[in-house]
Amino acid sequence: MALRSSNSLAAALMAAIALALPATAHAQAYQCRAPQVSSVPKVTPDGPRRQSAITGYTLALSWSPEFCRTRSETRSQAVQCGGDNGSFGLIVHGLWPEGDRSSPQWCEAKNALTPADVRGSMCLMPSDRLVARQWAKHGSCMVKRPANYLKVIRVLYGGLRLPDYDRIAREDGLTAGRIRSAFADANPGWPESAIGIELNQRGWLEELRLCYSKRFRPVPCPAGRRGAKDGTRATIWRGL
Numbered sequence: 001m002a003l004r005s006s007n008s009l010a011a012a013l014m015a016a017i018a019l020a021l022p023a024t025a026h027a028q029a030y031q032c033r034a035p036q037v038s039s040v041p042k043v044t045p046d047g048p049r050r051q052s053a054i055t056g057y058t059l060a061l062s063w064s065p066e067f068c069r070t071r072s073e074t075r076s077q078a079v080q081c082g083g084d085n086g087s088f089g090l091i092v093h094g095l096w097p098e099g100d101r102s103s104p105q106w107c108e109a110k111n112a113l114t115p116a117d118v119r120g121s122m123c124l125m126p127s128d129r130l131v132a133r134q135w136a137k138h139g140s141c142m143v144k145r146p147a148n149y150l151k152v153i154r155v156l157y158g159g160l161r162l163p164d165y166d167r168i169a170r171e172d173g174l175t176a177g178r179i180r181s182a183f184a185d186a187n188p189g190w191p192e193s194a195i196g197i198e199l200n201q202r203g204w205l206e207e208l209r210l211c212y213s214k215r216f217r218p219v220p221c222p223a224g225r226r227g228a229k230d231g232t233r234a235t236i237w238r239g240l
Helices: 006-019 064-070 075-081 115-119 128-137 146-158 176-186
Strands: 056-063 090-098 195-199 205-213
Touching: 056 064, 056 146, 064 075, 064 205, 090 128, 090 146, 115 128, 115 146, 128 146, 176 195, 176 205
Parallel strands: none
Antiparallel strands: 056 090, 056 205, 195 205
């Protein structure tokens, strides 16, 4: 069954806070103005309900300039891509519980996400539908209350130092390994083996996937989450 007891949550929060660095994330020179949120989007499950023991977690960070490359005029992505609420670099795609054979998903949520919960996360996850979906699909299998799921995300993200990928994008011969090592160099204690790099079919950076233990400590990513090999050529879109 899903691990959602108050004791498990308290232990997870304490571990996450212990991992966090005293400084806030840097080299992320982007501004955000959270929009007003009056309602929570309805989310329809796209797969079966699975409740299983949690063995670890993945924090997925999407590279927003690449995502927004073809979505600047898309109304449903206006907060993230329209420019009126700010511009973004690495944003949180989600925090996902992992299992040995299959990952928990779409668990029964007894507490509803509120507009205030959504608005409080919009500078990390700049889409109300994204926040709603990540809670419904993943957070509901971790904790009882949406606010606690979103709090863990804020603590984890706030403890990271984000490399200046705008600058790194200009380097000649850029590879997935360089993207990975830049993150590890900026975050002492993070081995490169705990950092997954997702490139799209054209070789552009889409996402970093950070692998955690049950106690929110960096651990080597399984093969399926490691992503591109170090020597793979890569490109980073800077939003120009």
